[in-house]
Each structure stands twice: as C-alpha cells, then as structure tokens.
Amino acid sequence: MITKINLLFCFNKYRIMKNKDLKLIREGLAEFYIYTSDNDLIPSKAMNVFYNKRMIINRDISSLAINAYATLFKQDELLIVDSMAASGISAIRMLKECKNIKKIYINDINPEAVKLIDHNIRLNNLDKDFIQIEITNKDANLLFSEIASFKNQKKPNIISIDPFGTPNTYVDSAFKAIQNVNGLMCVTATDTAVLFGVRPNACIRKYLAKPLHTEYCKEVGSRILIYFISRIANINKMGIIPILTIYSGHFIRVFCISYKNRRKITQSFKNFGYILHCNNCGYRYSFKENILKIPKRCPMCYNVECLDYAGPLWVDNMHDTNFLENILLLNKNSKSPNKNRIEKLLTFAIDENEMPISYYNIHKLCQTLKLSSVPKIEAIISKIKEMGYQCSRTHFDFLSIKSDLDLPTIKDVLVGLQK
C-alpha cells in the first residue's frame, strides 16, 4: 500500500528528542511515543502532548470508515487533513491501515506535538514512502484557509476535526477547504455536557439549538451536532449527508458527505425539526413544522406546565446503512481489542436507522413500574414487533429500545412480560 515516502517538512531542529523521555505505545498497526511525564491514564489538556487511550475506538472506527469511504465513493486518491493530530497517532494509523492515501497534512497548534509527530513518523518508517506527508504547526483554521486558497490544486477529500471540546469554530473554514462533492468531513465533539443539555445556554450559544437533558439526550445532542454541521455547510453553498454518527464513552463523531446542489440543499431543510417532550409523562414527538405551532398542553397527560422542546436538530437518518455494513465487513478482519464493541455499536446503529427519534431505557422504566425483574431486551423487542410495531436497539444506550409504540403500551408490555 505505502511504497515510498516524501516528507515535505522535516523538523530537523527537533530531532534531538531523547528516547528516555518517551514511552513507546502500540495501537492498531502503529507504534508511537508519548512523553513519559504525560500520564495517559488521566488524559488532560495539560499534557505536553495529548493522548487518550479511551479514544482508541474513535481511531479504530475512523480507519475503517476511511477504507469504506474510499471503496463506496470510488476515491482512488485520498488527500487527508488531520487538523488536530496531537502525537500523530490517528494520522499514522491511517497511513498504515488505509488504502489510496496520496497526501496527508498532519497538523497541531502545539509545537511539542509537532516534534513528536515528526519523531513518530520516522519511528514507523513512513518517511521512506511515496505518500506526501506535510507536518504543520498551525492553527487549524489558518491551515484550512491556506488550503482553501490554493489555486489549481485538488482539494482534500477527507478532513478530520478532533478538538478539545467543541468543534464549532473550525467547521466553517473546514468546509471552505474540503472537496465540495463527495468530501468526507469527520467531526468529533467532546463537550457532551453542553450537547446533552446540562448546560443548555452554552448549547444555544455554540450550536444554535436548544438541547434537552432527558434519558435520550445522547441522541438529541448528536442530532444537534449534525444540524449545526449541516447549517455551516449550507453557508458554504454545500449540503451534507450523515453516513455514520457514533457516540461512545464521552465523544460524538459525525462522518458526513458533502454535496453541492442548490435544489438538494433546499430540500434538505426538511431534515431540520424539533422534538417535543413532556417532563411529566415522558410523551415525545418529533416534528418539522414551525416551533411557534407547538402545543401548550401535553396530548398524553394533558399537563400544561411540562411540555419542553429541543431543536432545531437533524430529524432524518443519522447513518447510511450500506456504509455501516461495509465497515462491519472490514471490522471482521480487525485485530483491535475493540472489535466486538465496534460490531455491537454498528449493528445497533444499523438497527436504529429509520427508527423514530428518542429511546426508552428499559431499566429506568422497570424501576418506575416497580417491577421486581427486568425482562430481556430481545423479548421486549419481539413482543412489540409481534404487536405490529417497529422496535429496535440503539447504539446510544445498550439498555434502551426505540419504538413507534406509545409509552403507556410499552409499560403494559413490560408488566405483561414480567408476569
């Protein structure tokens, strides 16, 4: 796959790094150093160079997704921008695990990170390959705007944004830099307290949407992030189709495809909507109409005080089933310790696609109903399907189900199964 290296920027002045200050780590097909003084058990911004073991699954999925993208979207030459690379592990893994890479920008604003990236590239013998590797030490927005200004050069088809916290200030310049048809934008957000409604005003400020701190806040937060990315794409005369939206541990990562077609963009506005939630009885309803038309009284418990809403948010599918099936196939050959978890996450993600927004946590429902035991989720799903309703698992919460059956009847099913 990799045949010869062409390292565009060598940080020779940095190559005096002493190996005794460094600790060797293996991840995927890569090995790399982090600083011995950086405690990778408690990752924080204060590290010399950031590294988080808990994000290995994020990098595993990213490598798989890039290979699936290259195949399904027939991209023979990949130009990748890893705009916030830290130790360079994600980019190095892409170089070792993904096909068709022609050029990669590996960037970080932290000069210490850039020294380590240079060191790690050499450690993996990637400086002897035909792939162009451009290591840069810039603000990501500056890098994106430089790339956007290049004349007569192919634009990158893959951009990865993986910041501390919110990606909100990088998305606009990233869309200016990316290939506007079939580009793959990969955006991570770790400010989950904001997106999940613990800090609602911060969410309105950062993502232009009101969140809800409910049992299904992980889905609401993910849909707000997709909505935000989509609107910023629109400003740049583009639209997006989310092909994989994954929540795991403490991050959300959205993989979406860019397109440039004014009519399609206008049509995509129907993918923006709201969700109504009754804080009294748990009633929920997603809709696309104007927020001013939302009812004051809950249609289920008739309470007038308890209706709340979240949005605007993305109300269409969050994944492309074909894309997920392709990743699942590739995952079968993976040697990652996360292989089984990835399989479970993606199988549930396929399951939840096309299902109504929101989910019900079975353990919480059984607690409310004071049931002495919790029926098996698979039995609940079969029962609801038998009754002629849709029902599925969800990757957002392994103890929850999605269904178009109303909440009181779901409760009846639980009571019935327990008997």
Ligand SMILES: C[S@@+](CC[C@H](N)C(=O)[O-])C[C@H]1O[C@@H](n2cnc3c(N)ncnc32)[C@H](O)[C@@H]1O
């Ligand atoms: C969460 S870490 C990235 C982790 C990395 N992608 C990985 O897989 O290990 C965020 C990185 O973004 C860098 N960063 C923060 N602000 C930045 C900016 N404005 N431009 C470029 N890099 C930035 C930080 O120095 C840090 O290394």
